[in-house]
Amino acid sequence: MSETAPSCCGGSATGSGCCGGPAAALPALVKAAYLDGDVTTLVGPVPRVRTSLVASDRRGTIKARLGVGRMQYRVAPGLYAVGEPGASAPVLVTANYKLSFDALRRELSGRHAWLLVLDTKGINVWCAAGKGTFGTDELVQRIAAVGLDQVVRHRTLILPQLGAPGITAHEVKARSGFRVEYGPVRAADLPAYLDNHHQATAAMRRVQFNITDRAIVVPVEVANGLKPALLLAAAFLVLGGLARDGYAVSRMLGTGLFAAGGIMGAFLLGAVVGPLLLPWLPGRAFALKGALLGAAGVAVWIARAGFGVSMGDWLSLSAWGLLVPSITSFVLMNFTGASTFTSLSGVMREMRFAVPLQAVAGILGVGLWVAALLFGAGRSV
Amino acid sequence: MRYLETVVTLTYEPSRCTGCQMCVKVCPHAVFDFADKRAVLADRGACMECGACARNCEAQAIQVRAGVGCAAAIITGALTGTEPSCGCSSEGGCC
Known part of the structure; x- marks a missing residue:
């Protein structure tokens, strides 16, 4: 069934050397429907994302769900802003599969936050964590590449719980200084999680398959x-x-x-x-x-x-x-x-x-x- | 829904547990519970071997052969001689 070129997705834990070298430190400031200007930071302009989906996002979702161009449905890895985040705004980490990115940003309307998008080659958080591309190495390198320590004063990252199979939290802390906090499984539970002193209920931690x-x-x-x-x-x-x-x-x-x-x-x-x-x-x-x-x-x-x-x-x-x-x-x-x-x-x-x-x-x-x-x-x- | 429970490879050594509760937080199937300052293996049979708990256990109290429970990945792995890995196996043009 495979039509892929060999050597690409054979489970390389480091995820390096796959898709034409490392991505730029900051996402290209291209005009995309999900972007809305940028915010100024010590490390330069950071693109701001919209928290509502538009027609082109919905068309993209339908196509991806039908399997059309699903592997190419991605956003540039790097740092993004939601609202007017300051040095104490929370940092939320996600994958560069656009469906993951959309699921996250649509839950954040009216909030101020930073989004750190990892290069998972367009794969969702859970599968990428299983492959190791949503992984400790990529996270630590991405933190350094975007200069996150200069953007925020705190040292906490909120990761989706399903990123945990790829991430070793204590190693991230040792290598980057940032403490990993695992949020809920579903982005839809993120507002409740953020409003509840970053406590997830037992139900928020369970994966369903209804x-x-x-x-x-x-x-x-x-x-x-x-x-x-x-x-x-x-x-x-x-x-x-x-x-x-x-x-x-x-x-x-x-x-x-x-x-x-x-x-x-x-x-x-x-x-x-x-x-x-x-x-x-x-x-x-x-x-x-x-x-x-x-x-x-x-x-x-x-x-x-x-x-x-x-x-x-x-x-x-x-x-x-x-x-x-x-x-x-x-x-x-x-x-x-x-x-x-x-x-x-x-x-x-x-x-x-x-x-x-x-x-x-x-x-x-x-x-x-x-x-x-x-x-x-x-x-x- | 429950899957084949007897073949699960998860092992847990309570004596090493430091009570950080990381395993309780990362498990998507509530395999671990927390009681008396330690993690408890509450539902071993529900383990899907994603490996999140073992990877995030600093005390190395948990071991599991982690991998993807995906027949297509196992077939691809068997045909190409690599570890089973999912994601790009059947869609073409990963990169």
Whole structure:
């Protein structure tokens, strides 16, 4: 699935040497819709950001959520101002993924603060922390690069809690003099946190994954999986014209088109329905949840439309009984990456069982389906 | 929602704890609680191995094999021979 150049995002903890050298100390003062003049500081002008989103921000959000240009949706790293911050205004640290930046600034209307934007290569805080780009080295270097010690008198940074997997707070303190304070998980809780003497409630520290959260990440899952799914569907479409007595385009448009639809249906079952129904699908392993969902999908299809299908055509029925669950299982297994609660050890455990089974079921399914084309009784599905 | 709990690699040595509560603050799944001036492992099975607690424990009382619980990253890592890492794996043109 990867189209990326090698060596770039292979998990380099330092994050150096990736995207054309270090960014400038201060963000370029380009005219962007989210900027609103600048404020004067000892280290020179610092761009001020708006705290309300405009139409172009919203269009950008929609595009990123659909997976369009998502990796390029970034702001320049560096220091920004909110309102008229002075030497005692709080410093809030975030990533240079524009959705992260927008989520933060829109919560700060009527406040005075500094925003320190780290160069996370356009990745959100949590994922960047996992990769180490939202990390101790980058934070310490960015503090020095913008001259933060001359901009503020205090020595406290407020980081999003989900930055913690990449940051070692005591090391930041030792290397920069700044004390790291972990704020709430969600930017939306930041006003309450700031107003409550920088105390987060237990709820503010918990990550959720409710149906709305899951629905938001579904379009990107679909966009990521669409190309391989379409290729697989196209292969079934073309193969569908095969039969004992040769190849026929009419059969391709019948059996082949039906099969391509089946493949795409299985993909969407795993990429859309699976994530939405996640807590209600039996089991804990995503691969198991996906396989059961696929099996249920086949059962429903047979029950509804299947009496039009000859039950005697057991070859193609068993083919689909294997193909659909193997696809939904694989697709939903890949949703572990979008979820907020799966561990590396857990995913490796489930993959050890699931991937061989998915492969065997998939290969057997294809074999049975082709056999049904060649030797099936009457019309094949 | 709960995930596979028995394979979690998190370990905690209470005797080393200095009571700074950093682990309680950084954990997104309330794995740690605080009682009697020390952190308590309250819900080990909810651990997603993000590594935030171990990284921020100055007393080194916590250990975990940190990583991303992401099948696509594990597949990419297996194919390229690198550690599983998420982010750019399936979208092209990271830089």
